[in-house]
Amino acid sequence: MGNDLLPGTLDMLVLSSLARGARHGYGIAQHLKKISAEVLDVGESSLYPALQRLLLSGWVTAEWGASENNRRARYYKLTAVGRKQLAAENREFARMIVAIQKVMSCV
Amino acid sequence: MGNDLLPGTLDMLVLSSLARGARHGYGIAQHLKKISAEVLDVGESSLYPALQRLLLSGWVTAEWGASENNRRARYYKLTAVGRKQLAAENREFARMIVAIQKVMSCV
DNA sequence: ATGCTTCCATCGATAAACGATGGGAAACGA
C-alpha cells in the first residue's frame, strides 16, 4: 500500500532524513517509510540519483563505512550549506502548501 | 515574485478551479494566481497541455463561447467523473502532505 | 547449497513542466 511520492519533494525529504545524523542510502529509505507510516515509499532508483544530485550540489558529503549489520555502506552526511538548503526548501514548500490549500478550500 | 508550482499538483489545481463553474484557460490561470496571492503562477505552456490531458481523461469537457470581454474563448467544465477525480486527488494529496509533515517535523 | 535480507548502483523509458514562440481579435490611447 506504499505509494509513490509527490514529485519535487524528494531532495527535501532526503535532506531531512539526514538532519539528525548520517545515514546510508538504504537507511534513508527505511526511515522515510517508517516515519511516514508506510505512505512514502522511495525506490532505490529514485534515491540514488537524488543522492548524487545532493553530493554534486554540496548539500551532503559521503563516506564509506560499515553498517550496523556489518555490511559495507556509504554514509551520507548533511553539510552546513545543506542544512541551510533544507531550511530554504522547507520554507518554500510551506509557502506552496499554503497557496494550494487556499485554492482547494475555495471549492 | 510568482514562482513555479509544486510538480504533480497542476491537474488538481485546474480541476479545483472549475469546481464552481466553467472557466476558460486564461481565466483559470488568473484565478489560480489571484486566489493564491500571486504564489502560483501557471504558464500557458503548462496549462494547455494539462487541459488536453484532462479532456482526454474525461475529467472535463470543452465548449467554445464568448468571454465577458467579447472574445472567443474555450470554456472548460468539470464532468461528474472529474469531480470524483478531484476529490480523490485531494484526498491523496492530503495523505502525502501529512506524511511529508511527519518527516519534516521529525527534525 | 539455497535463498533471504541488506546495501550498492545504473540504464532506459515516461511524463510533467517550462521557456520560447506564434497568432488573432478586441479594446484603448494618442
Added chain:
DNA sequence: TCGTTTCCCATCGTTTATCGATGGAAGCAT
C-alpha cells in the same frame, strides 16, 4: 488612424525528476 496593450488560443523542443527493471556482492539462516 495607428500603434500598443490586453485577452485568449496553442504548439514545439528541452529539461528534469521519477520509476521499473535489472544486476551485483556480501552476510545470515536453514
